Amino acid sequence: MNGLKKIAGLIWMLAAPVLVYVLVSTAISEINRNPVIDTKIQWGVFVVVFIPIAIGFFVFGWLAFKGEYSQLPEKSEDIR
């Protein structure tokens, strides 16, 4: 199971930049297709909000790949 968690971690790490690429390229093409203020704001918000989340997803994948989730903390002392 721990091996699977690590392999899946690699998938999350790879998925993060792919998500950013898809998001930014779709935003650019949609803004070019309909260059009104509503489209710019909508896609601008999507890009600004989802890029930090994608970075978080990459970090999550990296931690999983390193085996950080092989053993979850049982009590708060393990977290501190």
Add this chain to the structure above:
Amino acid sequence: MSKAVNISENKQIRQVIAASSVGTLIEWYDFYIFGSLAPIIAAQFFPKTNPTAALLSTLATFAAGFIVRPFGALVFGRLGDLVGRKYTFLLTLILMGGSTFAIGLIPGYGKIGFAAPLLVLLLRLIQGLALGGEYGGAATYVAEHAPPARRGFFTSWIQTTATLGLLLSLGIILLTRQSLDAKPEVSIAKFEDWGWRIPFWVSILLVGISIYIRMRMKESPMFTKLKSEGKTSSNPLKESFTNKSNLKMVLLALFGAVMGQGVVWYTGQFYAQTFLENICKTDFGQSRTILIWAIVLATPLFIFFGYWSDKIGRKWIMMTGLLLAALTYRPIYKQMIEVTATSSALVQDGLTKVERSLTPIEGKNYGLLTMTTYTHFDNGILEKQVVKDTLYNTDQKSVKPEKKMSRTLPQNKYWQMVMLIFIQIVYVTMVYGPIAAFLVELFPTKIRYTSMSLPYHIGNGVFGGLTPFIALLLTTIYTQDALVGLWYPIIVAAVCLVIGSLYINNRIDKNVND
């Protein structure tokens, strides 16, 4: 003696749940009335003819719901871990109630110009901030009072409040809309003119009651103990997000539970409503009562799944909800289209009625022609089409006519639709009922408010709140498939299901007093 102590403890926990839940319910009510009245508010404050006002309108919609909520989680979460749960969520309640009431007082764009949309935007931002700080405090407060074996059950009452807040907002809006005049059409016109302000004013009464109740509450016993021992965090933000051990739990909470819960919540209760009105063309009033029935029938299941999670653990109830949602959304929405379809039905001859009215515009060479066609189909659906056109008394051609269509469902189809929405809300209760207890158990007391609030509001506000917008955008890009918008919640729920199943523990934490 011990029986007397138990009775006293039960009474105390009931008071804690009531005080926390009422306040949280009112905050959700305040947040949703703005969304439910968005078209009327836009007409009052954000005229489309003015591009800057339209820009502010888009910002008010997006910024408050999706960007500001996580910031509210950080600001008030930090405050809650520094000064205490009680005073922090008292403050969020005052901010939310005050800004909601104030929105109801702002004169329209026609009277004060740009100040109107600017004030609305500012107050909407305060609403978003306050909401970001409320939920984590209420859930933490109840959980820290609850006995370990009943934590899921007690916190599930908090979980009903978002849905009940939506229900309350729909109910008060419908009631106000229909009770301003004996004639329905006059009542609706009055509501759109000034009556929409009433639901905003009602908020101050509800908030007043809730503040009175919350003022009488005591601070969380676990936080009080930490404070008396001098063990509270001096920098909750730093401890929550720069400490690797805690950060990994924040990320796990977000990607393994809350992002999936967010999309399931918003698909079942918001996208379903949008879909009913825009794709199925269901009548305005009917689409709202369908949702109200489905919510009323499904709400007790929040409590049931919270209670059950105390017996079998939180994880698999939430994961089953995600799995069912990912597998069945497309068949459910396909069925919703079929229930309201008239393409294969036969028009009942002799029952079709056409009404025409021409309203001359004083001093102009044109009038407004309104043509309303009522068509009865043999499957019981009544279709109403209203076409509004400008009719010139010269040979000048009219501008593009405005068309609106709505369908009124017969009883059997109405209840079929209630059932289809009910199923979706059952999924909501599965993923949402146990999640407060799950989040509380994931983090230590001294940084709990901060640590659980941020993933909750990113999952709910960003992943969930964007569901109707992203789904709608997908339908404008891929116009051939009316169900294409569902791929967003399906994919997010499926990824969350895989992550949650792989990485989350099903363990119930017996001791959150640490």
